[in-house]
Amino acid sequence: MAWEKSAVEPTFRPSCACLTPHPELAECPTVLRGASELRPPLSPTLPPSSERGEKLVGQRFGSFVSRRELGRGGMGTVLLAEHVLIPKRVAVKVLHRHLAEEPELVARFLAEARAMSLVQHENVVTVYDLDTREGRPYFVMEYLEGQSLAAFARGPLEPALVVELLAQVCDALGAAHAHGIVHRDLKPANVFLTPGPNGRHRVKLLDFGIAKRLVRLDGETPTRTGVLMGTPEFMAPEQCGGKDVDARTDLYAVGVLGYLLLTGTAPFSGSNAAEILVAHLQQAPRPPHEVRPGIPPALSAVLLRALAKRPDARYATAAELRAALEATVTRARTPAPLPPTVGFTARVPVHGSLGVREYPCERVGRTGLFLRTGEEPPPLRSDVSLLLRLPGGELQCMGQVVRHVTAEQARAWNMAPGFGVELSDTSASFQQLFARLLSGEPTPEPTPPPAPQDDARAEPLLREFRQRLSGDHYAVLGIPRDADADKVRAHARECRNRLEPLISLPLSPGQRALVQRALSKVAQALLVLGHLERRVEYDAELRNLDGVMRCLAAGLTVTTLEACRQRFLARHPEIGGHSALHLASGDAFRAANRLNEALASYEAALRVDPLHLEALRRWHALRVRLRSNASPVTHR
Numbered sequence: 001m002a003w004e005k006s007a008v009e010p011t012f013r014p015s016c017a018c019l020t021p022h023p024e025l026a027e028c029p030t031v032l033r034g035a036s037e038l039r040p041p042l043s044p045t046l047p048p049s050s051e052r053g054e055k056l057v058g059q060r061f062g063s064f065v066s067r068r069e070l071g072r073g074g075m076g077t078v079l080l081a082e083h084v085l086i087p088k089r090v091a092v093k094v095l096h097r098h099l100a101e102e103p104e105l106v107a108r109f110l111a112e113a114r115a116m117s118l119v120q121h122e123n124v125v126t127v128y129d130l131d132t133r134e135g136r137p138y139f140v141m142e143y144l145e146g147q148s149l150a151a152f153a154r155g156p157l158e159p160a161l162v163v164e165l166l167a168q169v170c171d172a173l174g175a176a177h178a179h180g181i182v183h184r185d186l187k188p189a190n191v192f193l194t195p196g197p198n199g200r201h202r203v204k205l206l207d208f209g210i211a212k213r214l215v216r217l218d219g220e221t222p223t224r225t226g227v228l229m230g231t232p233e234f235m236a237p238e239q240c241g242g243k244d245v246d247a248r249t250d251l252y253a254v255g256v257l258g259y260l261l262l263t264g265t266a267p268f269s270g271s272n273a274a275e276i277l278v279a280h281l282q283q284a285p286r287p288p289h290e291v292r293p294g295i296p297p298a299l300s301a302v303l304l305r306a307l308a309k310r311p312d313a314r315y316a317t318a319a320e321l322r323a324a325l326e327a328t329v330t331r332a333r334t335p336a337p338l339p340p341t342v343g344f345t346a347r348v349p350v351h352g353s354l355g356v357r358e359y360p361c362e363r364v365g366r367t368g369l370f371l372r373t374g375e376e377p378p379p380l381r382s383d384v385s386l387l388l389r390l391p392g393g394e395l396q397c398m399g400q401v402v403r404h405v406t407a408e409q410a411r412a413w414n415m416a417p418g419f420g421v422e423l424s425d426t427s428a429s430f431q432q433l434f435a436r437l438l439s440g441e442p443t444p445e446p447t448p449p450p451a452p453q454d455d456a457r458a459e460p461l462l463r464e465f466r467q468r469l470s471g472d473h474y475a476v477l478g479i480p481r482d483a484d485a486d487k488v489r490a491h492a493r494e495c496r497n498r499l500e501p502l503i504s505l506p507l508s509p510g511q512r513a514l515v516q517r518a519l520s521k522v523a524q525a526l527l528v529l530g531h532l533e534r535r536v537e538y539d540a541e542l543r544n545l546d547g548v549m550r551c552l553a554a555g556l557t558v559t560t561l562e563a564c565r566q567r568f569l570a571r572h573p574e575i576g577g578h579s580a581l582h583l584a585s586g587d588a589f590r591a592a593n594r595l596n597e598a599l600a601s602y603e604a605a606l607r608v609d610p611l612h613l614e615a616l617r618r619w620h621a622l623r624v625r626l627r628s629n630a631s632p633v634t635h636r
């Protein structure tokens, strides 16, 4: 299969590829800027041989030491690394040395890390940190065990499996699109498969190296104009023609991916990039079910709509495409008559409080539950304890929240909103008990507790951390929001010293998962709050002005603050430039000696633009003045 071609980035001058004479080149739909004159682009290349032998293994990257090389791409080397203190493995991607001298490629590398860290989703690889080592940027991300879809799919796959994988790809893309990010390079090599629940695959989308944010404050496009980026087999017509891309460009690539996985061939191929690009612009794809009989025609129709030449003829959103894909297998699978679904409820303690909520519930597969609610569900990946109220009696068990279905998704998929839980106990005895109680058969003896039981010695500390983990990094470390760096480090150390001894206790699976999660959250909190630049950006997101002032007092330079501010504003194009107005009205109030109103106006300016140095200075000075006015004068 011809899908492993690396991304090409040809630089085009206008020329026509349809071989028909035109009075106006620009009017031809096949116009490809400079397809005939590909000059060597400023593009990722494999490192020169001198660099290939360099020793990155054994080196320190922040709190991690690299253990072995996982692979090399055009932009960087990916290493498996371990935390020096806690048992945590990560992948570190280091930009190739020869590319670290190209500002444009450095910017693209950083943009990749930022795009991935913005899109926090279970189907997108998680980025933990971004830093520089010896002048070379690197980012630290979740280590994935498994293989890429390119390695996994060596021939056509079964339709049900293809739909299951594409549905997760759609979820990942939907999350990216919700942040205004278009991936633009979806292909099997960028879809990683990790082991998921029940022996299924969990998709993790990788490589946002050429992802594009649709809106930027400064109005600049993040990639150079006149440059086509992507992998020819997967590029939508608008991408081939160098026109504007949007979320639907990625949905076209999902269509290509589905086509390839089902039939074993991409819809369009050719002997060079230009031929393939012209085919995307001009040729109709052969319906997949004609290429390979056995593919449901309904599924074939969904892929053909995703592959429509005009974006507005495709599905409008990733959620819509996902729903359409899933409908094709549900229809094919639906047995007649349907077995009646048994209704029951699940009582779940409300996250971060002492209350309990009862949800209508249904079983999904052997070890999953879906709990219906229109209200905010418990956080993704949080451990929940459940009391299932089944027709035959009650069953106490543990689970982890693995999916949220928002009201919008629920409408698109024609289901109820709510959240999915993966049960922790997958043993045969638990399954039997569940089935018996579900069928209304009472238990002969009192419901046995899940084994092994919670360890009572660990509970007080875990209860405390359960509460802390629902808060921000400051809450996790148990420190005030204006804590100084020494306090941050001391509390992180103390948290670790208290949590680590629990590992040697005979904990229940739920407790063990919680200890691991707490240790990893503590490490994350330290990574962010223990570093001035990262902390100030985090404080800006929290609108924690005391934290921002603390960073300035600790030596954060004005230049760095301004760089952080620009990044903050780029992440929040929606907030506009109202800060100047509030600042001016603060000055006016101050001139009129209406100091409390002046303070409120400065605070309003900082709510919009929390890293605005001048607003911070005026707000801080006025607050100090008002506080000293308010404090009683002491006479000796």
Ligand SMILES: Nc1ncnc2c1ncn2[C@@H]1O[C@H](COP(=O)(O)OP(=O)(O)OP(=O)(O)O)[C@@H](O)[C@H]1O
Binding pocket: 044, 070, 071, 072, 073, 074, 075, 076, 077, 078, 091, 093, 125, 141, 142, 143, 144, 145, 148, 189, 190, 206, 207, 209
């Ligand atoms: N988080 C991760 N965990 C495990 N392996 C990873 C991870 N990220 C990347 N890899 C593996 O490392 C190798 C190189 O990845 P990389 O993303 O650099 O490759 P690429 O797709 O060729 O990238 P590029 O777009 O930079 O050319 C691949 O084999 C990839 O599967």
